[in-house]
Amino acid sequence: MTSKYGLLVLNSKNLQKLKQLLTTAAASLSSRLYVRFNPDTDRTDDLVSKIYLNSANFCPKIDVRLVVAEIAGKIDNYELIGDEKYEKSSGKSEKKYKKVVLGGTFDRLHNGHKVLLNKAAELASDDIVVGVTDKEMIAKKSLFEMIEPVEIRMKNVVDFVEDISGEAKCLTEPIIDPFGPSTRIQDLEAIVVSRETLKGADAVNKIRNEHGMSQLDVIIVELVEGNDEILNETKISSSSRRRADLGRLLKPTRQVPRGNGKPYLIGLAGGIASGKSHIAKYLKEKHGFDVIDCDKLAHTCYEKGSVLNQKIAEHFGKDIVIDGVVDRKKLGGIVFSDKSKLRELSELVWPEVRKKATEIAEQSTARVVVLGKAQKILNFEVKILKIPKKSKKQFTVIEAAALIEAGWHEALAETWTVFVPAEEAVRRVVERDNLTESQAKDRMSSQISNKQRIDASNVVLCSLWKYEETRAQVDRAVEELLKRI
Ligand SMILES: CC(C)(COP(=O)(O)OP(=O)(O)OC[C@H]1O[C@@H](n2cnc3c(N)ncnc32)[C@H](O)[C@@H]1O)[C@@H](O)C(=O)NCCC(=O)NCCS
Ligand SMILES: Nc1ncnc2c1ncn2[C@@H]1O[C@H](COP(=O)(O)OP(=O)(O)OP(=O)(O)O)[C@@H](O)[C@H]1O
Known part of the structure; x- marks a missing residue:
């Protein structure tokens, strides 16, 4: 029997068995796996990337969410993956910033996006502000016609970020230029980007400077690798996910009466x-x-x-x-x-x-x-x-x-x-x-x-x-x- 939700608690010992644990999760769960580090384990960027990369490979159909806050109270009923038990952390974790910003298209929210959003959730105590591209910003993307409506993409981002964070709020808005709220909101403190969008962060800071606004700390995450030879992609990408959806049932069929044996x-x-x-x-x-x-x-x-x-x-x-x-x-x-x-x-x-x-x-x-x-x-x-x-x-x-x-x-x-x-x-x-x-x-x-x-x-x-x-x-x-x- 499969459970809807699972919890995987990681510590320095069972980390060696990560691939095996994720394979178990793929076989035992139907929907989502929460992952949490026990207090004895250091949450490094490399480790976070490794978890999402391995999840993409070993349990690709499961929505993996590496939580930043306490897991207790998030879900009542979950299956424990592996033997490690959940230990409540002692004391409150100190967040480095109050307000962090980032941007993206976030179509078919994938494990690369999750690394970025995880970083923001790890750093921000109050607001995680997310600009989500729309209109001409998405028109040049491969298979752009299949991109989900902006309302759905924004909802998925909020759902993910607020689920993994503690108190922080996630505020999304559609953007039709590469800057959106990042050059409008005065009291932002940091911007999270990947290695490929680093130039975008520099452009944001240049404009903020011209407008007499504070400079944002630039936090960089590394790209999570993936491979799509047809689209020539070497990272996990939304375009590849859109391509993988070709030929699949994307919307429920209509109930049209049909007699026995009829076509x-x-x-x-x-x-x-x-x-x-x-x-x-x-x-x-x-x-x-x-x-x-x-x-x-x-x-x-x-x-x-x-x-x-x-x-x-x-x-x-x-x-x-x-x-x-x-x-x-x-x-x-x-x-x-x-x-x-x-x-x-x-x-x-x-x-x-x-x-x-x-x-x-x-x-x-x-x-x-x-x-x-x-x-x-x-x-x-x-x-x-x-x-x-x-x-x-x-x-x-x-x-x-x-x-x-x-x-x-x-x-x-x-x-x-x-x-x-x-x-x-x-x-x-x-x-x-x-x-x-x-x-x-x-x-x-x-x-x-x-x-x-x-x-x-x-x-x-x-x-x-x-x-x-x-x-x-x-x-x-x-x-x-x-x-x-
Ligand atoms: C113009 C922007 C927002 C458009 O986003 P884009 O269409 O590239 O979104 P996409 O959904 O593909 O990716 C969103 C973010 O996740 C990162 N990302 C995508 N795939 C991966 C991956 N496999 N691994 C790690 N990160 C990834 C992207 O590099 C990007 O930073 C972005 O590219 C950018 O320049 N950001 C820097 C400036 C910025 O943040 N501006 C807006 C602030 S509101
Ligand atoms: N991978 C491909 N799959 C299908 N058609 C392709 C492909 N690559 C190129 N084509 C070309 O696309 C053209 C249009 O294909 P086809 O005649 O099947 O389209 P159609 O939708 O029936 O067109 P129309 O309605 O205009 O008559 C053809 O010349 C076909 O050779």
């Missing part, structure tokens, strides 16, 4: 040239999923004799329809440079796509289920395809560029989104579709952003690297999917 529906969304077709093909060929290509269905709506053609001619001008066929290039020229026109077109096309999908289902003896859930952006009633009764396939992937824009995802059990950074999408479109950069950008600006798509999705994939890497993400996603349905 489970997944929406596959993504911007232009993001890799949807590649992934859809792989899901079909490697994993045996059924794929309905809604883009293709949309294109058949423009063929000769389609009822839609007349409506499109009425809406966008007669010269759009040549010999009864919609000139897609001309139509593209109009709608991709005007969001309201694209919306009008979507409002014409998507109900037709749905109708076509229904027809196909009927022809192939498919059962059609209507999920009348409210739509998000465009007010469509959605009919979802079910695969033919005779088919053994259990999955249907609906591949649609505009899936989320149409609000269709709200009627699906789950939506997967594939993305690449905007600059890469532009590069691919220029290369693949022979468009100029500005035409490619126009097409992209007519779509919702990667961030909006990601925020509306359950699983996120990124096709920025080698094909094998994209496929590995898909395999991971499928493996987890098969376990949860």
Whole structure:
């Protein structure tokens, strides 16, 4: 049986067995391990780093918290890891400063961040002031679209710092420059940085000097190592953690009614040239999923004799329809440079796509289920395809560029989104579709952003690297999917 919380008491003797103790914690705990030094042990910076580094390696799924204050009262029910018993320290520990400041993005709070926050908690008696980056400060980071909302990052920092500290309060605020409260609050005394952000501390002190404010003592912690060859990282980093989250379930799935033996529906969304077709093909060929290509269905709506053609001619001008066929290039020229026109077109096309999908289902003896859930952006009633009764396939992937824009995802059990950074999408479109950069950008600006798509999705994939890497993400996603349905 696993316990939620554990306590590991370290002293000079059992320190030699640290790796083994952390491995035991990984096997016995489901959530969190508090670590505390008994009074006979010196809390050196090296030791603190070693504990967090080893935790990342030997119990990576456990939230390890090295406490600065007494553990008593923090949790009632914990499992003792190892034999060492907790001894209350005699006397109050003297803190060096009243108010300490530090900054960071703190996405997916990791063991490197914890070293920094631990140092601040160890030094400050009153306030630990933390600036948490937002907006343009995070826009250049790798996989920035997946960064947690600033409110969550701030909450995680406060939760961690106040849990490990004694009386000290943790005060967070969003920052949109590298200085934030560090050059505003007069009575700060020290700033905690890592070796890589030391220059930032110097810049803070320079500004404080120019404003006639006191200089901050600069406290440096060493980087906790980690390794990510794809991102070329040699330290534990949030970017690597974001990458590790690709293909994983990031948000709970929707409860969509599904009859016995009926397929489970997944929406596959993504911007232009993001890799949807590649992934859809792989899901079909490697994993045996059924794929309905809604883009293709949309294109058949423009063929000769389609009822839609007349409506499109009425809406966008007669010269759009040549010999009864919609000139897609001309139509593209109009709608991709005007969001309201694209919306009008979507409002014409998507109900037709749905109708076509229904027809196909009927022809192939498919059962059609209507999920009348409210739509998000465009007010469509959605009919979802079910695969033919005779088919053994259990999955249907609906591949649609505009899936989320149409609000269709709200009627699906789950939506997967594939993305690449905007600059890469532009590069691919220029290369693949022979468009100029500005035409490619126009097409992209007519779509919702990667961030909006990601925020509306359950699983996120990124096709920025080698094909094998994209496929590995898909395999991971499928493996987890098969376990949860
Ligand atoms: C501009 C700042 C705040 C942006 O933070 P950044 O995006 O780098 O945040 P991130 O979450 O990646 O890291 C936060 C802090 O943890 C440190 N850190 C990250 N990974 C590790 C690791 N593996 N080991 C040790 N420390 C680590 C970073 O070096 C940084 O100091 C920062 O880089 C900086 O320059 N700080 C110094 C000046 C400062 O503190 N200003 C604001 C005060 S409110
Ligand atoms: N690792 C990768 N995974 C997937 N696609 C990649 C990868 N690297 C490069 N690409 C390229 O990205 C381009 C877009 O891929 P694909 O056609 O699958 O995208 P799409 O989302 O279906 O595009 P659109 O909706 O614009 O038709 C292709 O030229 C593909 O070769």
